Structure formats: structure tokens, C-alpha cells
Amino acid sequence: MNNLTIVMYHYVRPIKGSRFPGIKGLELEGFRRQLDHLSEKFHIVSTERIIDAIKNGSKLPSNACWLTFDDGYKDHFKFVLPELLKRNLHGAFFPPRVAIVDDVVLDVNSIHHILNCATDVEELVLKLNAHCHSSGMAESETALFYKELAVANRFDNANTIYVKRMLQHALPEELRSSIVNKLFHEFVGISTASFSNELYMSIDEVQSLVKSGMYVGSHGSRHYWLDKISPDEQEKDIKESLIFIEKIGAATKDWVMCYPYGAYNNATLNLLQKYQASAAVTTEVRVANLTNDNPFELPRLDTNDFPQ
Numbered sequence: 460m461n462n463l464t465i466v467m468y469h470y471v472r473p474i475k476g477s478r479f480p481g482i483k484g485l486e487l488e489g490f491r492r493q494l495d496h497l498s499e500k501f502h503i504v505s506t507e508r509i510i511d512a513i514k515n516g517s518k519l520p521s522n523a524c525w526l527t528f529d530d531g532y533k534d535h536f537k538f539v540l541p542e543l544l545k546r547n548l549h550g551a552f553f554p555p556r557v558a559i560v561d562d563v564v565l566d567v568n569s570i571h572h573i574l575n576c577a578t579d580v581e582e583l584v585l586k587l588n589a590h591c592h593s594s595g596m597a598e599s600e601t602a603l604f605y606k607e608l609a610v611a612n613r614f615d616n617a618n619t620i621y622v623k624r625m626l627q628h629a630l631p632e633e634l635r636s637s638i639v640n641k642l643f644h645e646f647v648g649i650s651t652a653s654f655s656n657e658l659y660m661s662i663d664e665v666q667s668l669v670k671s672g673m674y675v676g677s678h679g680s681r682h683y684w685l686d687k688i689s690p691d692e693q694e695k696d697i698k699e700s701l702i703f704i705e706k707i708g709a710a711t712k713d714w715v716m717c718y719p720y721g722a723y724n725n726a727t728l729n730l731l732q733k734y735q736a737s738a739a740v741t742t743e744v745r746v747a748n749l750t751n752d753n754p755f756e757l758p759r760l761d762t763n764d765f766p767q
């Protein structure tokens with residue numbers, strides 16, 4: 460009992476015929492059909508109800524389902540919110556602070572768009588390695604990285620995973636951002652500042668999610684892999700994200716954390732306790748069970764696991 464199917468969404472927009480037709484996201488039409496399917500098969504519940512089930516042991520309805528939207532994309536305000544309101548459904552949104560407040564593009568999104576604009580991933584791998592070498596890295600080092608990181612998963616081939624892992628966390632932070640910026644200019648060809656405004660919600664838009672009865676929780680401040688930074692850095696990042704959450708009018712007691720990349724460690728779990736979180740969602744792929752699962756380690760399914 461108390462099973463909870465948590466669905467994870469990222470980009471949701473009309474993709475075909477858009478400026479980035481190769482982006483790996485959910486077509487708006489598919490999203491509409493999926494919402495109809497999910498509301499038929501499941502009982503879509505509010506975040507408040509889930510927090511109550513966790514804190515007070517209240518029972519969820521059978522086939523409970525929770526819709527979660529990561530990364531603060533403008534898609535969520537423009538396309539997702541109207542569809543949810545139309546159907547009287549609830550969603551939980553997790554925008555990282557920097558994407559909303561500063562004119563930056565998260566590495567994860569720069570990387571998506573670099574990959575999307577690169578017609579030949581092998582050429583991208585060569586360019587990436589060339590940037591590493593020109594910053595003083597030996598060819599034997601990139602070869603070692605390639606051997607370790609280039610492992611295909613259920614979504615991506617080996618070269619794509621190599622580019623992602625190198626630019627997400629394998630390279631030192633400064634080198635990584637400088638190479639991401641270079642590749643962004645080379646392959647996407649627009650400024651990151653104007654792209655940021657186009658890609659993410661404004662503060663006002665996030666506030667209107669809250670005013671519309673949607674849940675807004677923390678996705679960290681800088682979208683770090685939390686398990687790869689020190690406990691002190693983690694604490695700073697979580698605190699910053701809570702200041703942002705408070706500013707947009709959402710709850711900072713009994714709040715929900717959505718780990719960027721699903722990454723966390725014991726230090727993260729202690730911090731969530733300290734800052735009075737009630738739940739946290741990961742990227743482990745299975746149906747959650749509120750009776751048995753640690754509420755700070757709730758697994759999620761991907762939108763691609765359901766029919767559209």
C-alpha cells in the first residue's frame with residue numbers, strides 16, 4: 460500500500476518545426492495525451508497530500524501519481540501550467556535558483572543544445588578533446604577519461620555520454636565552464652544571456668505558479684551534483700535555494716528537494732533534516748512506496764516510461 464508513481468518531466472513544448480527540432484523533450488501534443496492517460500489510470504495527488512502522508516501517515520489513494528517538473532523551463536509556465544489548470548491537476552516544479560535569477564544557462568542545458576546542434580557527435584568529441592589539450596591536458600588523459608566515461612545508457616550512446624560526463628563534472632569546474640561556453644558559441648551560435656531568458660521562467664512566472672496552487676520546491680541553487688561537492692558547499696547551495704524559495708512565496712518548512720541529476724550523499728540527507736525538508740526525489744527508476752522508502756530517497760519514473 461501507499462504506492463506512489465512519481466513522473467519526471469523536463470522540456471515540454473511544441474518541438475517539431477521549432478528552432479531546436481532535435482531537442483530531446485516531450486511534444487506538447489504528447490504531453491496532452493499523456494495527461495489524459497494518467498488522469499484516467501491514476502489518481503493525481505497534490506504535493507501537500509504527499510507531505511501529509513509522509514509526516515502524519517495518512518493514506519494515499521490507490522494508484523497515486525505525482526507530477527514533477529525539473530529545471531524551471533519557460534515551457535512549464537507557457538505550456539504545462541495551462542494544461543494542468545484546464546484539467547484541475549496539480550504539479551510540483553523545481554527551478555534551480557541561478558537559472559531564474561541570473562542570466563546564465565545551466566551546464567546541463569548548454570550541453571543539450573550543443574549536442575542538439577552538433578550534427579556529428581564524433582566531431583564534437585574531437586573538438587572537446589582539442590579544447591582540453593590546448594588548455595594543457597595530455598592526450599593520454601583524455602584517452603583515460605574516454606575509457607572510463609564513454610559508456611552508453613538507456614538514453615544515450617557512448618560518445619554522447621562522454622561529452623555529457625566530461626562537461627557535467629569530470630573536468631575541473633573552471634575549465635569545464637570555459638569549454639562549455641566555447642562549444643556553445645561554436646555549435647549554437649547565440650549568446651548565453653539571451654538564451655537564458657528564452658529558456659527559463661522569470662521570477663514573476665515562478666511566482667504565478669505558486670499563486671495558481673502549484674507546488675514549487677528546491678532544485679538547489681546552482682544545479683550542482685551535490686555528491687561531488689563538500690558538505691559546506693552543499694549547505695551553502697541549499698541555503699541559497701531556500702532563500703529563493705521564500706522569495707517566490709513558497710514554503711521553506713516541510714519543503715521538497717529535487718536532487719539535480721538525482722545526485723546526493725549522506726551529508727545531503729543530514730542537511731535536509733537540518734533545514735526541515737519533508738521529502739526528496741531522486742532519479743532512481745521505479746514506483747515509490749511511502750511506507751517503505753526513505754522519504755528523502757523517493758524514486759521516479761520518466762515521462763518516456765508512459766504512453767503519449
Ligand SMILES: [Zn+2]
Pocket residue numbers: 529530678682719720
Ligand atoms: Zn535538473
